Amino acid sequence: MAHEKYGSLIQTLHEYMEACNHCYDACLKETDIDMMRDCIRLDRECADMCGFLEQALVRDTPFAAPLAKACAEICETCGNECKKHDHEHCQKCAQACFDCAEACKKLAA
Amino acid sequence: MAHEKYGSLIQTLHEYMEACNHCYDACLKETDIDMMRDCIRLDRECADMCGFLEQALVRDTPFAAPLAKACAEICETCGNECKKHDHEHCQKCAQACFDCAEACKKLAA
Amino acid sequence: MAHEKYGSLIQTLHEYMEACNHCYDACLKETDIDMMRDCIRLDRECADMCGFLEQALVRDTPFAAPLAKACAEICETCGNECKKHDHEHCQKCAQACFDCAEACKKLAA
Amino acid sequence: MAHEKYGSLIQTLHEYMEACNHCYDACLKETDIDMMRDCIRLDRECADMCGFLEQALVRDTPFAAPLAKACAEICETCGNECKKHDHEHCQKCAQACFDCAEACKKLAA
Numbered sequence: 001m002a003h004e005k006y007g008s009l010i011q012t013l014h015e016y017m018e019a020c021n022h023c024y025d026a027c028l029k030e031t032d033i034d035m036m037r038d039c040i041r042l043d044r045e046c047a048d049m050c051g052f053l054e055q056a057l058v059r060d061t062p063f064a065a066p067l068a069k070a071c072a073e074i075c076e077t078c079g080n081e082c083k084k085h086d087h088e089h090c091q092k093c094a095q096a097c098f099d100c101a102e103a104c105k106k107l108a109a
Numbered sequence: 110m111a112h113e114k115y116g117s118l119i120q121t122l123h124e125y126m127e128a129c130n131h132c133y134d135a136c137l138k139e140t141d142i143d144m145m146r147d148c149i150r151l152d153r154e155c156a157d158m159c160g161f162l163e164q165a166l167v168r169d170t171p172f173a174a175p176l177a178k179a180c181a182e183i184c185e186t187c188g189n190e191c192k193k194h195d196h197e198h199c200q201k202c203a204q205a206c207f208d209c210a211e212a213c214k215k216l217a218a
Numbered sequence: 219m220a221h222e223k224y225g226s227l228i229q230t231l232h233e234y235m236e237a238c239n240h241c242y243d244a245c246l247k248e249t250d251i252d253m254m255r256d257c258i259r260l261d262r263e264c265a266d267m268c269g270f271l272e273q274a275l276v277r278d279t280p281f282a283a284p285l286a287k288a289c290a291e292i293c294e295t296c297g298n299e300c301k302k303h304d305h306e307h308c309q310k311c312a313q314a315c316f317d318c319a320e321a322c323k324k325l326a327a
Numbered sequence: 328m329a330h331e332k333y334g335s336l337i338q339t340l341h342e343y344m345e346a347c348n349h350c351y352d353a354c355l356k357e358t359d360i361d362m363m364r365d366c367i368r369l370d371r372e373c374a375d376m377c378g379f380l381e382q383a384l385v386r387d388t389p390f391a392a393p394l395a396k397a398c399a400e401i402c403e404t405c406g407n408e409c410k411k412h413d414h415e416h417c418q419k420c421a422q423a424c425f426d427c428a429e430a431c432k433k434l435a436a
Contacts, residue, residue, distance in 0.1 A: 010127075014123060018119075018167050021164065021167040022168075024168055025168050025169045028255050028258060028259055029255070033251055034251055034252070037246050037247070037251065040246060040258065041389075042389075044262060045383070045388055045389070047164065047167075047168070048164075048382075048383075049390075051160060051163075052375070052379055054160075055126065055130065055156065055160050055375075056372070058126065058130040058131065058156075059131075059133055059134050059156070059371075060134045061372055062368075063376075063397065063400065063401050063404075066396065066397040066400045067397055069396075069397065070390065070393040070396065070397045073390065073393045074390050077390075137364050137367060137368055138364070142360055142361055142364065143360055146355050146360065149355060149367065150280075150355055151280075153277075153371060154274070154279055154280070154281060157270070157273075157274075161266070161270055164266075165263070168262075170263055171259075171260075171263070171295065172263060172288065172291065172292050172295075175287065175288040175291045175292070176288055178284065178288065179281065179284040179285050179287065179288045182281065182284045186280065228345075236337075236385050239382065239385040239386035240385065240386075242386055243386050243387045265382065265386070266382075269381075269382050272378075273344065273348065273374065273375075273378050276344065276345050276348040276374075277348035277349075277374070278352045
């Protein structure tokens with residue numbers, strides 16, 4: 001079953017998808033939204049990709065490696081943007097991003 | 110934050126999405142696949158819808174009620190199909206379906 | 219085949235999904251992004267829902283009616299927000315929204 | 328705008344997503360469903376990935392290249408499975424697969 005095969009990765013993707021969507025939602029409410037444009041955009045890209053990969057792993061996709069490789073790249077880019085901002089949701093999201101990128105890289109290898 | 114607002118619903122949707130995708134994967138490997146056509150089809154419909162609703166709730170969608178209403182109908186139909194089959198994954202999926210339908214109906218109300 | 223069954227609806231959903239994603243992308247680049255918060259959020263909701271419904275119709279989902287009903291509500295809300303803004307992408311998106319809402323309502327009936 | 332940037336790729340992805348979902352639907356109705364297991368599974372994987380990439384391109388994703396690379400691999404695998412089967416929907420889907428894989432490879436390069 002997928003859970004045994006992928007260990008904690010499915011949970012990691014899920015938590016990260018939540019962190020990203022929460023950061024997206026919070027950025028859209030920030031006073032300094034002018035500074036948050038890239039963060040909003042990248043949060044959506046990441047949340048969508050992580051949700052996609054999570055579903056794919058759960059149905060035991062034959063394409064775990066190429067999808068995880070793309071996901072790792074997206075997570076890293078998003079993490080690098082999020083860590084520039086002091087908002088708590090951005091800092092939390094950045095950490096989740098880098099954890100998720102690590103886990104995806106391992107799977108892709 | 111979305112988690113506080115929706116309580117256990119996000120977790121319920123997530124577990125159900127997993128049960129559905131696992132049932133889909135297992136049905137595609139069953140010897141009696143001829144009997145599992147509707148189950149395969151409905152498992153995909155449900156997994157996709159629950160994954161979609163879960164993401165929407167996590168980003169605090171303004172459309173929780175209409176989406177949950179559609180999701181409840183899909184879950185119920187899938188549960189009614191799954192419970193016809195004796196495979197353990199179908200029985201588990203049926204139970205998850207009905208739990209998820211209940212939770213969605215409450216949200217839609 | 220789905221195309222014969224649903225006539226021009228699949229094309230309408232597709233054009234609308236494009237209009238919404240284009241409006242989302244353009245809003246994120248507007249100088250007055252402070253005014254565009256709701257438009258960005260609703261564009262994403264709509265693009266995701268229209269993309270979801272489009273895929274579901276193409277695979278001949280048994281849930282065309284409840285999904286189209288939810289989609290109509292989302293399109294209408296997005297159209298009402300978009301039409302408040304003078305940007306060309308917003309005005310175009312608003313018109314696409316209302317066309318799509320009409321088509322979805324017919325299907326849901 | 329995304330359409331000008333990506334030329335005919337968005338249309339190619341869309342037609343392929345439709346071919347895949349139609350093949351998936353038709354395979355689930357075939358008398359020899361026992362032979363179609365892999366085709367059903369791969370059609371879903373491909374349809375989901377092409378729908379995902381199409382949406383991402385339309386919103387001008389910064390991740391067109393890594394996503395297109397993953398998509399090309401999925402399309403090729405699906406095409407190789409589909410071309411084994413004589414059903415018209417499989418043969419059509421195989422052709423659409425290989426066209427889409429080519430277009431994705433160009434974008435990824």
